[in-house]
Amino acid sequence: MLLELNHIYKWVKSGGRRVFLLNDLSLKIDEGEFLSLMGPSGSGKSTLLNVISMLDAFEEGEYYFDSEAVHDLSSKRKTGIFNENIGFIFQAYHLLDDLTVYENIETPLLYKKIKSSERKALVADMLDRFNIVGKKDLFPHQLSGGQQQLVGIARALIIKPKLILADEPTGNLNSAQSDDIMGLFKKLNQEGVTIIQATHSESNAGYGTRIVNLLDGSINKN
Amino acid sequence: MIRNYFKIAFRNILKNKGIYSINIIGLSFGLATCLLILLFILDESSYDKFNQKADDIVRVVFKANVGGEQISEAVVMPPVAQTLESEFPEVIDAVRLRKMNDPKFTYNNKHFRDFEFAYIDSGFLEVFDFDIIKGDSANPLENPNSIIISQDQANLYFGTEDPIGKNLSFEEGDKQFTVTAVFQEISKKSHFEFDVFASMNGYEYANSTSWVNSDFHTYLLLKDGSKYKELEAKLPTIINKYMGPQIREALGVSYSKFKDENEVGLFLQPLTAIHLNPGFVSSGDLKPGMDVKYLYIFGAVALFMLLIACINFMNLATAAASKRAKEVGIRKALGSKQNQLIKQFLIESFIATIIAVVLAGLLVFLFLPTFNQLAGKAFEIKDLLQFSIVILTLILIFIVTVLAGGYPAFYLSSIQPILVLKSKFTTSGKSNLRNGLVIFQFVISAGLILAIIIVYQQLAFIQNKDLGYNKDHILVIRDAQLIGEQRQSFINQVLEDPKVKSITNSSFLPAGETDVSMSGVLLGDEYQRRMFIYNVDEYYIPTLKLKLLEGRNFSKEFGAEQDKVIINETASKSLGFYEDPIGKTFTQDTNEGGQLLTVIGVVKDFHFKSLHRKIEPLILKHNPYGGVIIRTNTADVSSLLTSIESKWQKINIKQPFSYTFLNESFDNTYLKEKKMRDILSVFTGLTILVACMGLFGLVTFAAERRVREIGIRKVLGSSVPEIIGLLSKDFIKLILVSFVIAFPLGYFLMEQWLQDFAYRIEINWWVFLFAAFITTLIAFGTIVLKSFKAAIANPVKSLRTE
Numbered sequence A: 001m002l003l004e005l006n007h008i009y010k011w012v013k014s015g016g017r018r019v020f021l022l023n024d025l026s027l028k029i030d031e032g033e034f035l036s037l038m039g040p041s042g043s044g045k046s047t048l049l050n051v052i053s054m055l056d057a058f059e060e061g062e063y064y065f066d067s068e069a070v071h072d073l074s075s076k077r078k079t080g081i082f083n084e085n086i087g088f089i090f091q092a093y094h095l096l097d098d099l100t101v102y103e104n105i106e107t108p109l110l111y112k113k114i115k116s117s118e119r120k121a122l123v124a125d126m127l128d129r130f131n132i133v134g135k136k137d138l139f140p141h142q143l144s145g146g147q148q149q150l151v152g153i154a155r156a157l158i159i160k161p162k163l164i165l166a167d168e169p170t171g172n173l174n175s176a177q178s179d180d181i182m183g184l185f186k187k188l189n190q191e192g193v194t195i196i197q198a199t200h201s202e203s204n205a206g207y208g209t210r211i212v213n214l215l216d217g218s219i220n221k222n
Numbered sequence B: 001m002i003r004n005y006f007k008i009a010f011r012n013i014l015k016n017k018g019i020y021s022i023n024i025i026g027l028s029f030g031l032a033t034c035l036l037i038l039l040f041i042l043d044e045s046s047y048d049k050f051n052q053k054a055d056d057i058v059r060v061v062f063k064a065n066v067g068g069e070q071i072s073e074a075v076v077m078p079p080v081a082q083t084l085e086s087e088f089p090e091v092i093d094a095v096r097l098r099k100m101n102d103p104k105f106t107y108n109n110k111h112f113r114d115f116e117f118a119y120i121d122s123g124f125l126e127v128f129d130f131d132i133i134k135g136d137s138a139n140p141l142e143n144p145n146s147i148i149i150s151q152d153q154a155n156l157y158f159g160t161e162d163p164i165g166k167n168l169s170f171e172e173g174d175k176q177f178t179v180t181a182v183f184q185e186i187s188k189k190s191h192f193e194f195d196v197f198a199s200m201n202g203y204e205y206a207n208s209t210s211w212v213n214s215d216f217h218t219y220l221l222l223k224d225g226s227k228y229k230e231l232e233a234k235l236p237t238i239i240n241k242y243m244g245p246q247i248r249e250a251l252g253v254s255y256s257k258f259k260d261e262n263e264v265g266l267f268l269q270p271l272t273a274i275h276l277n278p279g280f281v282s283s284g285d286l287k288p289g290m291d292v293k294y295l296y297i298f299g300a301v302a303l304f305m306l307l308i309a310c311i312n313f314m315n316l317a318t319a320a321a322s323k324r325a326k327e328v329g330i331r332k333a334l335g336s337k338q339n340q341l342i343k344q345f346l347i348e349s350f351i352a353t354i355i356a357v358v359l360a361g362l363l364v365f366l367f368l369p370t371f372n373q374l375a376g377k378a379f380e381i382k383d384l385l386q387f388s389i390v391i392l393t394l395i396l397i398f399i400v401t402v403l404a405g406g407y408p409a410f411y412l413s414s415i416q417p418i419l420v421l422k423s424k425f426t427t428s429g430k431s432n433l434r435n436g437l438v439i440f441q442f443v444i445s446a447g448l449i450l451a452i453i454i455v456y457q458q459l460a461f462i463q464n465k466d467l468g469y470n471k472d473h474i475l476v477i478r479d480a481q482l483i484g485e486q487r488q489s490f491i492n493q494v495l496e497d498p499k500v501k502s503i504t505n506s507s508f509l510p511a512g513e514t515d516v517s518m519s520g521v522l523l524g525d526e527y528q529r530r531m532f533i534y535n536v537d538e539y540y541i542p543t544l545k546l547k548l549l550e551g552r553n554f555s556k557e558f559g560a561e562q563d564k565v566i567i568n569e570t571a572s573k574s575l576g577f578y579e580d581p582i583g584k585t586f587t588q589d590t591n592e593g594g595q596l597l598t599v600i601g602v603v604k605d606f607h608f609k610s611l612h613r614k615i616e617p618l619i620l621k622h623n624p625y626g627g628v629i630i631r632t633n634t635a636d637v638s639s640l641l642t643s644i645e646s647k648w649q650k651i652n653i654k655q656p657f658s659y660t661f662l663n664e665s666f667d668n669t670y671l672k673e674k675k676m677r678d679i680l681s682v683f684t685g686l687t688i689l690v691a692c693m694g695l696f697g698l699v700t701f702a703a704e705r706r707v708r709e710i711g712i713r714k715v716l717g718s719s720v721p722e723i724i725g726l727l728s729k730d731f732i733k734l735i736l737v738s739f740v741i742a743f744p745l746g747y748f749l750m751e752q753w754l755q756d757f758a759y760r761i762e763i764n765w766w767v768f769l770f771a772a773f774i775t776t777l778i779a780f781g782t783i784v785l786k787s788f789k790a791a792i793a794n795p796v797k798s799l800r801t802e
Ligand SMILES: Nc1ncnc2c1ncn2[C@@H]1O[C@H](COP(=O)(O)OP(=O)(O)O)[C@@H](O)[C@H]1O
Pocket: A012, A021, A039, A040, A041, A042, A043, A044, A045, A046, A047, A048
């Protein structure tokens, strides 16, 4: 098992009352799964992904990642686990505007203090794999949305994460681009990467191995 | 990684060219100003420090309050040096210098006049650093009538001949001096500069035991580590012991009674403080000093400018924060640690700072000649390589880097990535920090504008003040005192020129170089106070256009009038001649005893000293000698000058013809203030420019942030002025707030400055209005420059994006 959430509650106070963003949510995810979180807008998909990423906290419940009790960990350790294991893919790509494709992909390696020669090899590999060698010196604004998301994925993958979190990765793309990305996810999954994606699209969800439906911060059993 | 930081930093700077040019240009102005002013301050505060024993040397000065007259003199009585040395063990050596005015040497029938001459005790050469380059370097002034001369003088007198052992005839053969050594010219950064020193051994007056005549500059070499303040505290006992008995003798009152009504004392002044302490300028200082106040003012201006440039940096960084915050969030989500981000931001500001330093260097290089002119200095680029300047530059680079990059480095880098990813993090347009800093910038700008207006006003006031005499069309030939017997015929010849209105024979002038004479005045047997004496002839009053209030002028009709005087109003009041001063008598204390004088006239008070000082009592005596003062009919005197020069040359005199204009001398009296005005004006202009550049940047951000709002408002029918109003409203508010702080502060500081003038303007309410108006105008102009563009932009364009 890769991670386990037990009775997670997350709330915000509003006018003295608790507004639940996650409400008694329990979920187990095995290594090698490709899970799709579905549910209407505002149902808590992003919130859940953020909690899983450990970037966001929760108020109650237990969270085990790779059998470490996340709810007891210091924020420094959490950041450490996140940096080692998790790649995040954003709906809005969030590429660094001032860096080229190559440099965007390279950035996480810089922060891990990986040697220059090794970095070169890894980035070259990734460019190759996503067929964007020819675009490596372009800046994000010179790319289409689909291409930008490819770079986003390459950047998430470069640290060889165990887990990929993708928040509506195709939300800004047309259906052909969307299918490409999903095909890629499927292939990655087959290579052994665990993927959790939030999506509105039935067809996207179809690429995955399991679907979890959210409603008002809880898993909708229907 | 470091390389990567630099790469990213460079790219960021390039990408944000607009903002960074504002930052970097502003910063380079600030740094260049700092460097120039630092040069100036270091130069001014390093006077006399070249002396190896500088820290252990003090000068003895005299301060007194006698009969209501404040006296402070850089010279003290002849026996002071010897007395202090024998009374106090901490005084290792005490040496004296006695300056002689208008000296004259004759060698080989050639006359030399243009040099500075002083007698010194032989120990003087031990206490101060002298570089003897020829002759006896051990003790060249041991024997009476030995002199040492500077290299330049040696060349002038003797050319290629060996100067050592040569005899020079002093004055009109009064004395024969023998050259025993040649010294390297004294540094310009000394509080004295002399060309010739003679041995005090042959100088009669040096042996005087008088404790009532002050004429000797006296310096003490103190034991290493002894505190001069402690020694100073013991000096009153010396005054009691030695001066007391002589006071009784001279003034006829007991010393204890004298002390009840008056104060007299000797004080000590560290050698290195002399130049920055201008209290003795008009009373025996050997060179004009620099008021340390002005160094503070200049230093403050430089710092302000640097601060304003740093604030631009900070402000524009906060304004760009929402953009940078997103980057921080992403980078953190990609595994960046906070300290890595801190480094990255600091490297960015470091690079910008370094670029600014390089630019500043270039600016200094370009403007050094201009600055030299402004400040009256002769700095060279290599002067910047002094240790202290280099170190200070490095420290400045560090401080500016941290100040300028501080906000993004320490605040933005702490942002949690989740806030950004949830797009919860929006920096609103309003920021208290930024508002505070903008206010600060305009406090300084408005304050400086206020200061400048007041400085201009005061100087204009001086220029236009009724001085009680007329300084225009006055030509002064002080050297005419050298003509001797032929003076009257010279005057008569010059009078023939129709351009000459009148000529008076006197060396006493209300501005510029002048003879000074003072005497004690008694009413009956009662000592009153010292008064200034002007030795003049009957043409003095009409030539200078003094106003005779009562009585009559001197006149040939009454024969010799040596015992008649004309006094000014202040003297008349001081002597208590309220009713009818004409015919009243008083006694002038002279070396030959008292002289009874009768008042024949009273002149209206005129400013015979600078306007820094209150008008003091003055006595005009009929005693013509010295120079020639000419009133001309016109300002166009070039032909007159040629004709006077030819008459000058006909007299058999070696001295070249030289002259001054009284109004120019008058103007030069306020050179320090004018220099300050000019330096302040230039740097105030630059400071305001830098502040406005920052404002421009902020308006740019505001317009960018509100581009949609502006678009919508325009679609809804808002006019261009309304949009400009919208964008400028917030800034104008800040500027108004800044006045509330700047004006009381500026008022307070400028009052201090005006205290220096006995005759001064009062700070008027409209000055504040005017300063406010100018500041607002400049700021508003800047804002409109930018917001106009935003206001006229096509709204459809801005609304289509997104
Ligand atoms: N910090 C917060 N404060 C208040 N409400 C929040 C906060 N974060 C998220 N929400 C609310 O929680 C709900 C879940 O949001 P989100 O996880 O973004 O939904 P989804 O991604 O499924 O559209 C939404 O109603 C959102 O408005």
